[in-house]
Amino acid sequence: MSLIEVEHLKYRYPATEKLALNDISLTAEAGELIGIVGKNTAGKTTFCQALVGLVPHFYKGAYGGSVRIGGMDVKESGVDETIRKVGIVFQNPFTQVTGSKLTVYEEIAFGLEHLGIARQDMMERIDHALHLLDIEAYKDRAPFDLSGGQMQRMAIASVIAMRPQVIVLDEPTSQLDPQGSEEVFRAIQSLSREGITVILAEHKMEKLAAYADRIALLHEGMLIDYDTPSRVFSRSDLAEYGVEAPIYTRVCQAIGFRMLDMDTYPVTLEEAQAAYEAQHSAISASSQEEQGGRYD
Amino acid sequence: MKSMSLYVERESTVHHIDPITKLVYIAAAIALPIILPSLHTAWICMLISFVILGMGRVLTRSLPIIGFVGFILLTVVIIQGFFHVGNETVLFRLGSWPFYEEGLLFAMGITFRALNIVGAFLILVLTTKPSDLVESLVRKGLSPRIGYVLSSVFQIIPQMMATVDTITDAQRSRGMETEGKLMTRIKAFLPLIGPVVLSSLIDTKERTLALQVRGFNVKGSKTFLNEEKMYRYGSAMRWSMLAIVIGAVIWRVIA
Known part of the structure; x- marks a missing residue:
């Protein structure tokens, strides 16, 4: 049994006609990092919120199908159970x-206090979360005094301290500067290394290509594709869905560099480099052959 | 960061006393002069409040506030001294206007009581972190939701004020006049307040979601990161204040 099982998930916001999510089925294993891509209004945020139960419990609206996390049905359990x-x-x-706490340390404790975690356990969890997100240095600062990147890492730490099996990140870097985004991506990587299942909706395709195990491509509420980054980003119809492949893929596509012995294009710098070297040595080998033939 | 709290970080015994005891003190300081309405209780209570402020080493911080209240009370003294209903004994004359003793004493009573109440509240406000106060109230059974509202106000309002500044700058950079004549300011009001209200609504929705996924609605008992702030003599102080108030009631009934 997979950790996340989504079956025929359909959802319509109240007072709207169109389905925000239209028959989405996918599974994810524990420890995987799943990227979610698609243009704006494709349903990324709705899907993310469906995984925690905010859809349908917060917004109400029409809901069909099921989302199960570790066997627990999100619709039946409600938000308060799902967040565990x-x-x-x-x-x-x-x-x-939250605005009700004066230091980063207390801010991270907010969720734990409401879950009723014992004080000793709470402090261990907070220390671990601070360490994992690399924000120990700011633990006595006021939450609103942090930079965007630090604040976002504090938000992740607050969630991580609650020890979820899955963490969903809905475009966590879209409002951050490049340095802040980089900090957050490093943090996400360390979460993934800890074995936490990560669902990451993002517009920065280069990052997703490098870190994600699988990519879900959404378009108008439908799941178009769910496969490895190289297969999804090598699709020739990607532009129709308003998604731009990583820069490396686009360059390699333009000059026709494929991955070695595969029909997909490179999606990361390393893969592009490998493909280039393979192509280059093949070219030089063949040209040597040609030259050799001439001297014969 | 801009903060709305008046709390002054100092090292003193008064700072160590738990917020509940300070709340009881406020109640006692208000009740005593009501139970025993003589001028002497009023000035003694006021003096006690000021001495505690001094012990908390926040007396200088409280002077501007006391001064402001005192200025208003001065008008009471003037008006009562000249026009109090029971005025008989003339104290002195200002030109042809007589200033009476009864009015002065009456006004002094009001002044002492008012300053006493202000002082008692200042003890709480100046020597207690707002978050500590709210936390101990939640421990005593206040709903955590109300507790959240009370403690978040101190940080969310300055955030909203920062948003207002940003929006004012944005509108100004589009060429809108926000300063000058009254008419200009009235005209600028709508384009300023509209975005502020809308952005606060959006922020509130997002914060609601964020709070919900942090377990804000989870039923069951809450735990606390900070250990309960207990002052060793706290309960003794609370009981003795209660005893003094009860004693005052008995005194009033008998005498």
């Missing part, structure tokens, strides 16, 4: 600060 297994981090770091 799934954590979510939103786009805007500012609105995720």
